[in-house]
Amino acid sequence: MATRNRTLLFKKHRDALKSVRASSISSSSSSGGPVIELVSTSLLHPNRSYTPLSTEDPGSSSRDALTIGLPPAWVDVSEEITANMQCARTKMAELFKAHAKALMPSFGDGKEDQQMIEVLTQEITDLLKRSEKRLLKLSASGPSEDSNVRKNVQRFLATDLQNLSVELRKKQSAYLKHLRQQKEGQNGVDLEMNLNDKSKVEDDDFIDMGFNDYQMAKLKKREAFTLEREREIRQVVESVNELAQIMKDLSVLVIDQGTIVDRIDYNIQNVAATVEEGYKQLQKAERTQRKGGMVMCATVLVIMCFIMLVLLILKEIFL
């Protein structure tokens, strides 16, 4: 693992050459940091290009572009997602602490802990969902390099996001399991279910005698109860579905490790192939476009001929 750093030597050469150059041109910047250098050259250029006798530097435009060049808009999006995820991460740490605290035996009824956990979970899920939505916006079409970069950024963030959500789910299920164990330890069997069953039997006994008010009220209550339950179940199913959807969306983006898609050289070849393909498509498009123009031109000419002919005939007839 030996390495050799040649930067010093390189810089020495560079500085030496620069001083040579400076003395030969006579008007040049001092040996400052690279940033200053850039700014000063870009300031110098306009002056130079306005002097009519200037014969040098056709590459000034690229230099100016370099100094001005702002990152494209998607960089902000990716930064936002990163920030979101960072936020989610800290929240998750809090959540785990809250989990641990809630699981500890305490004298209070733990309502506050519960509430806090609920709020935190909600927040984290929201953050993750939002990040995921933003992430889908990152994708770009077209075989250009920029879109490639975007795709890779997207992949990177997707992997991160997936890891995060998997972690969240694992912790949550572990927490629920603990909770259930504690509850079972406390009151053994689920009393409510037993009661329900018993009352059901009673109901069946009375069913052919007609309903009295008490029974009607009871029925109503139970109906409401069932509705409530159904709603809850639906909610759970919905959240599970949502989660599955997120997983599916992400898994399209995430690379399987150890497969050919994960190979660097394969990806490069792929890029080259797609770029070539894109170029071909472009050529084709150009051809068709040109052809379209020609056809248009011909049509116009034909129409003009026709009109002229009509005019000629009219002229022959009327004059």
Added chain:
Amino acid sequence: MVLVSAVRDYINRMLQDISGMKVLLLDSYTVSVVSVAYSQSELLQKEVFLVELIGSKSKESMSHLKAVFFLRPTTENIQYLRRQLASPRFAEYHLFFSNILNDTQIHILADSDEQEVVKQVQEFYADFVAIDPYHFTLNVQSNHIYMLPVVMDPSSLQNYCDCVVDGIAAVFLALKRRPVIRYQRTSDVAKRIAQETANLMYQKETGLFDFRRAEISPLLLVVDRRDDPITPLLNQWTYQAMVHELIGIQDNKVDLRSIGKISKDQQEVVLSSEQDVFFKSNMYENFGDLGMNIKRMVDEFQQVAKSNQNIQTIEDMAKFVDNYPEYRKMQGNVSKHVTMVTEMSKIVEERKLMLVSQTEQDLACNGGQVATFEAVTNFLNDESVSDIDCLRLVMLYALRFEKENPLQIMQLFNKLSSRSSKYKPGLVQFLLKQAGVDKRTGDLYGNRDLLNIARNMARGLKGIENVYTQHQPLLFQTMENLTKGRLRDVDYPFVGNHFQQGRPQDVVIFVVGGTTYEEARAVALQNATNSGIRFILGGSVVLNSKRFLKDLEEAQRIVRSSTNAI
């Protein structure tokens, strides 16, 4: 883990100090170096969002990215960088070179960096393709050149030697050691490479190679492929070697497109001992055991698949979602190996390789002359045996009985040339000229001194476990001799006056002309025995019989055209 982890460390160090979004630019060689050791997803974790080959025609300016170049210090690359630096596309330039830069090159770069975008220039010596932990290759272009005599084409031979010397130097720099060097006496090219390496390490760059270590220096042994021409001619029956022989592995990648219709995601697959646990534990197993292991893996997979099928409760669902990525990975892996083995057994069936290989092994190991002659003649008469197999059989026979019975060999030549015109009749003679008994140093067939003959007889009495894998490459003997300190100084002399003191702990064996996976297996098994010496095998390329024959043909063509010209 030595070689692969060294390359990985280099790449890690390259990327970790540069914050922000990066683009990695590689040349056609360093792509191989990086991709065998590092994966795309790992690169993404280091915030490398674009990997590009230099020389691609893209002009897009990306001033929000920092460029990390990892290139060989060749003249073309330096020129390319010059053009790049004249009109920079990226915000910062971090230049890493895979080998020693000379002062002029630094000068040129410094001269063209007018806008001071270059932030660092470093030498990171990852100039070899580490395909396995103890096996590296240099992927040298036009590998046939080592067979040509010096006078034929001095400049390209010089290029070849420079390439090899650079690669060897990089390996030792990565290991942080300076070796003592030995070479095979009868090979001119091995001698030349050994001497040039010594020159580089002890004179030109002596400061760089001076690691001030008190331990015993490691050993570099440079040998010639032509010392053991039979190993690349044999059919292989262990997994990795077999895949390379029948299908072909390039930088741990197998291209299955040539074989026939295969589903789209399996057209190209990765066979890396680093990423694939099943492959790691089976790469040295023979074909029969491999079949058993694959069956076991498929059974396991079926069980997992079944448990995934009955999902009834929400808990099951959650569990399924949790295990899904793992499941998918397993599925991909299973289908990959099953496809590979199916394809290989198809080829084996088609080419009657079971029969052919038996005779090959007989020729390589036992050598009953009458019986093998008959067998080879029968194969030559058999239409269903492919031409390349016939050619190999005749070559093996000729190598074995070169001196004993020239008449029979002539008979076989005639038969071969009457059978197919594709392989020019001179090829076998050319092989004999190149790698005949007079040229060889090592005791290839174990029949030169009494001790070896006795050992062979003992082995014959003991019986053989598997007919198809009884051949031991010559390298095995060399390693054994090295461990026992019996490698003769006359046959493998030292370069200069740096001699071995005591037994070396690290030995790098470099085979000029290319290694085979059979030898890599021998090295890996030797290292697993913990004899106290760690062997590393390297070569200019990784050979299979097709590649070896192609090199031979190419060299023969050049030799013949030049003699015609004179």
